[in-house]
Amino acid sequence: xxAPSTDxxxxxxxxxxxxxxxxxxxPLGGALRGARKVAEALxxxxxxxxxxxxxxxxxxxxxxxxxxxxxxxxxxxxxxVVIRPGRGWLGHVPGQYIRIGIDIDGVRHWxxxxxxxxxxxxxxxxxxxxxxxxxxxxIPEGKVSRHLVRHAAPGTLVMLDQATGDFTLPAPAxxxxxxxxxxxxxxxxxxxxxxxxxxxxxxxxxxCAPTQQxxxxxxxxxxxxxxxxxALSLNxxxxxxxxxxxxxxxxxxxxxxxxxxxxxxxxxxxAAEKHxxxxxxxxxxxxxxxxxxxxxxxxxxTVTFGGSAVTVDADGSTPxxxxxxxxxxxxxxxxxxxxxxxxxxxxxxxxxRDLRTGEVTVHESDExxxxxxxxxxxxxxxxxxx
Amino acid sequence: MTLAxxxxxxxxxKPQGIxxxxxxxxxxxxxxRPALKRSGKPNPAAHLTQQDIEGIGHELDAxxxxxxxxRGERDAAYIRKVIKTQRxxxxxxxxxxxxxxxxxxxxxxxxxxxxxxxxVAKILENMEIGHNVMHGQWDWMRDPKIHSTAWxxxxxxxxxxxxxxHNEIHHTFTNVLGRDNDLGYGxxxxxxDQKWSLFYLFQxxxxxxxxxxxxxxxAAYDLELGKYMATKHxxxxxxxxxxxxxxxEVVTKIKRQATKDYLVHPALSAVTGSARTTLTANVVANLxxxxxxxxxxxxxxxxxxxxxxxxxxxxxxxRGEWYLRQxxxxxxxxxxxxxxxxxxxxxHQIEHHLFPDMPSNRYAEIAPRIRDLMQRHDLPYVTGSLxxxxxxxxxxxxxxxxxxxxxxxxRRDIVKLEMTKAWRKKKRKLGL
Numbered sequence: 113x114x115a116p117s118t119d120x121x122x123x124x125x126x127x128x129x130x131x132x133x134x135x136x137x138x139p140l141g142g143a144l145r146g147a148r149k150v151a152e153a154l155x156x157x158x159x160x161x162x163x164x165x166x167x168x169x170x171x172x173x174x175x176x177x178x179x180x181x182x183x184x185x186x187x188x189x190x191x192x193v194v195i196r197p198g199r200g201w202l203g204h205v206p207g208q209y210i211r212i213g214i215d216i217d218g219v220r221h222w223x224x225x226x227x228x229x230x231x232x233x234x235x236x237x238x239x240x241x242x243x244x245x246x247x248x249x250x251i252p253e254g255k256v257s258r259h260l261v262r263h264a265a266p267g268t269l270v271m272l273d274q275a276t277g278d279f280t281l282p283a284p285a286x287x288x289x290x291x292x293x294x295x296x297x298x299x300x301x302x303x304x305x306x307x308x309x310x311x312x313x314x315x316x317x318x319x320c321a322p323t324q325q326x327x328x329x330x331x332x333x334x335x336x337x338x339x340x341x342x343a344l345s346l347n348x349x350x351x352x353x354x355x356x357x358x359x360x361x362x363x364x365x366x367x368x369x370x371x372x373x374x375x376x377x378x379x380x381x382x383a384a385e386k387h388x389x390x391x392x393x394x395x396x397x398x399x400x401x402x403x404x405x406x407x408x409x410x411x412x413x414t415v416t417f418g419g420s421a422v423t424v425d426a427d428g429s430t431p432x433x434x435x436x437x438x439x440x441x442x443x444x445x446x447x448x449x450x451x452x453x454x455x456x457x458x459x460x461x462x463x464x465r466d467l468r469t470g471e472v473t474v475h476e477s478d479e480x481x482x483x484x485x486x487x488x489x490x491x492x493x494x495x496x497x498x
Numbered sequence: 499m500t501l502a503x504x505x506x507x508x509x510x511x512k513p514q515g516i517x518x519x520x521x522x523x524x525x526x527x528x529x530x531r532p533a534l535k536r537s538g539k540p541n542p543a544a545h546l547t548q549q550d551i552e553g554i555g556h557e558l559d560a561x562x563x564x565x566x567x568x569r570g571e572r573d574a575a576y577i578r579k580v581i582k583t584q585r586x587x588x589x590x591x592x593x594x595x596x597x598x599x600x601x602x603x604x605x606x607x608x609x610x611x612x613x614x615x616x617x618v619a620k621i622l623e624n625m626e627i628g629h630n631v632m633h634g635q636w637d638w639m640r641d642p643k644i645h646s647t648a649w650x651x652x653x654x655x656x657x658x659x660x661x662x663x664h665n666e667i668h669h670t671f672t673n674v675l676g677r678d679n680d681l682g683y684g685x686x687x688x689x690x691d692q693k694w695s696l697f698y699l700f701q702x703x704x705x706x707x708x709x710x711x712x713x714x715x716x717a718a719y720d721l722e723l724g725k726y727m728a729t730k731h732x733x734x735x736x737x738x739x740x741x742x743x744x745x746x747e748v749v750t751k752i753k754r755q756a757t758k759d760y761l762v763h764p765a766l767s768a769v770t771g772s773a774r775t776t777l778t779a780n781v782v783a784n785l786x787x788x789x790x791x792x793x794x795x796x797x798x799x800x801x802x803x804x805x806x807x808x809x810x811x812x813x814x815x816x817r818g819e820w821y822l823r824q825x826x827x828x829x830x831x832x833x834x835x836x837x838x839x840x841x842x843x844x845x846h847q848i849e850h851h852l853f854p855d856m857p858s859n860r861y862a863e864i865a866p867r868i869r870d871l872m873q874r875h876d877l878p879y880v881t882g883s884l885x886x887x888x889x890x891x892x893x894x895x896x897x898x899x900x901x902x903x904x905x906x907x908x909r910r911d912i913v914k915l916e917m918t919k920a921w922r923k924k925k926r927k928l929g930l
Contacts, residue, residue: 150762153754153757153758153761153762154758154762154763156754156755156757156758157650157651157652157751157754157755158650162585162643163585163589166582166585166586215571215574215639215641217569217570217571218569218570218571218572218573218574218575218638218639219574219638219639219640220639220640220641221640429516430516431516431520434516446662446665446666446670447665447666447669447670448517448519449517449519449520449670449817449820450520450855451665451669451670451854451855452661452665452666452669452670452854453632453633453634453637453646453647453661453665453855454661454662454665454666456634456637456646456647467520468520468559468817469559469563469566479640481640482637482640482645482647484634486517487520
């Protein structure tokens with residue numbers, strides 16, 4: 113569940129795939145380019161990929177997809193999802209995350225999750241060779257995490273993005289390391305441990321969880337601890353109370369000298385940033401931020417039209433289309449009553465309310481969400497791509 | 499699926515005020531509905547009060563909400579299954595047609611099977627898939643491949659232009675005389691309340707020609723070619739430039755479509771000596787598709803007992819009144835499940851016009867409730883078999899090619915008078 117911070121650039125699509133014959137020199141290249149043209153002419157108004165996807169949705173060159181191989185429970189409400197990626201998978205650096213698009217009740221939802229498998233593709237921790245793995249904790253209001261933990265079935269096809277993120281270890285690895293994790297914030301760190309633990313000479317790991325039963329990967333971590341590969345300290349809320357950072361002086365007295373990787377809830381990250389700054393070592397702290405909470409829907413708010421760089425205040429009863437037009441933005445429009453879909457624009461962030469039904473739509477992933485501007489009013493600061 | 503280009507020229511910076519159709523009721527009293535129309539036909543909604551119409555509006559809003567809230571996995575599975583079936587059917591038929599010239603006992607089995615399969619595939623693609631996806635019926639799935647903004651269909655008219663003339667103009671102004679050009683496509687007189695002119699005298703011919711060339715006439719119609727020809731001289735440079743841009747789009751689309759059907763597929767079949775037969779197969783499949791879609795579509799708004807509306811009657815129209823107009827301005831086709839799929843569920847035209855963005859597989863489910871609502875309010879729910887409905891339109895096209903009957907005048911005389919007038923005008927123009 114460790115999700116990317118919003119300030120980090122997230123890829124909207126994988127690297128552009130090479131087109132057939134585009135880089136092949138000589139007569140072979142010419143023949144390939146000719147074949148591609150014929151295939152495109154045959155497929156129009158679709159593209160050849162639409163037909164190829166019927167036979168092999170995981171082929172190289174297709175939009176990146178994966179098939180769920182197994183959903184393995186880790187704790188009562190966390191599970192590891194093992195996925196066999198399509199042949200276009202480019203691999204990852206331990207600590208990075210991917211975005212997964214999964215259909216729930218017929219609707220596609222995108223979320224980001226840290227990867228926990230071995231980057232060299234070998235089998236480890238029960239994850240078969242060639243598969244990728246994410247671990248997620250079902251949170252009560254988390255539609256996707258609940259679905260993945262409770263309902264996702266092996267065989268399901270999911271959409272994937274290539275791995276991204278800079279919450280990774282440098283090479284060579286620093287001599288002394290502290291991992292500070294809370295809840296499912298353990299996942300990117302587990303990705304690092306499974307790949308880099310032998311290269312790390314001195315590892316301290318402080319992990320926070322509500323109770324001992326909630327500790328994800330407990331057995332694996334305890335095993336490393338017993339074998340002396342890392343020094344694990346658990347901070348359990350029911351025993352120790354929520355972690356106070358001054359407790360670090362006791363748990364890891366030399367924490368100031370350690371390069372620290374931290375992943376957990378926002379409150380912990382904010383407190384730690386201050387703590388490390390106060391200690392004069394802010395550069396030693398590397399953070400993976402949970403996504404700031406999504407917009408809490410309200411009445412009205414600002415709406416920003418990205419392309420035109422126009423921001424306007426709109427009340428909760430004015431369609432975004434009208435608000436844009438009043439501000440002089442040239443808006444696409446049509447029936448102005450919600451039936452023709454001629455006004456649909458992608459929403460980058462925010463929340464809107466359908467004026468016909470009162471239904472609120474909240475933008476909750478990184479994927480732009482197309483909305484009908486003629487029947488939706490602002491319900492919390494919106495950013496519209498236009 | 500290529501991304502359909504936007505048509506920014508349709509946008510405007512002029513604030514227009516919030517559309518009254520967003521609300522079921524109106525704060526101001528609404529005008530009375532006259533008992534008789536201009537042509538003397540009775541108005542089927544004359545007996546409804548403003549409260550009745552508000553009630554209908556609230557009931558339909560609630561029904562819409564109920565269905566939209568229950569959209570889910572089975573609906574998504576439905577459209578994906580239809581798309582998959584259509585693509586396999588098209589590929590299979592095209593593969594058969596590679597051998598379309600091969601004769602077995604003096605007859606070409608691959609031609610017959612392949613042509614039939616390709617016709618069905620094209621019909622499915624245009625009707626149950628293309629039309630409905632472009633209506634935004636499946637946008638809720640958030641699948642960028644099955645989305646109204648991205649879909650392009652196997653038809654001469656580019657998606658962007660079709661969406662404008664169909665989704666926006668036709669669905670908003672359904673059956674409003676002078677606003678909804680779908681009412682006869684500007685070449686047919688399909689309602690007594692449409693003014694007769696000499697042009698309509700030959701409309702049985704226009705009608706058959708239109709049906710056979712339907713995809714091209716839709717393209718010309720979406721392009722507003724007729725309007726351009728008639729008003730070119732008073733158009734601004736900007737309007738002309740927009741027309742030319744749209745015309746280029748249409749030409750590009752038609753070229754691509756024709757290259758596929760009439761060049762590349764026949765060329766591939768040349769290996770088995772089947773180039774000519776594959777060409778005829780594609781021509782026939784496109785003709786079948788044209789005839790079928792036209793036959794289905796004329797049943798939607800042209801049969802007798804379906805109402806048309808005066809231009810002024812929709813000033814300040816509320817959502818309740820809009821619903822009422824959609825119900826009275828549309829007609830259904832009865833038939834089997836397969837039949838409904840082959841019409842793209844436009845056999846549930848009434849339900850479709852009430853809720854154009856509702857997934858098409860749901861129309862059959864709500865049809866009994868719509869019928870019940872209309873019967874409770876003593877409104878005609880127009881429906882009948884395809885042959886009955888289409889037949890009635892053909893009869894109407896012939897009948898309405900002549901002017902309406904007027905007390906004390908023979909229709910023959912009206913036609914003669916018009917012809918004389920037209921002749922004189924022509925003579926004056928030629929300076930004779």
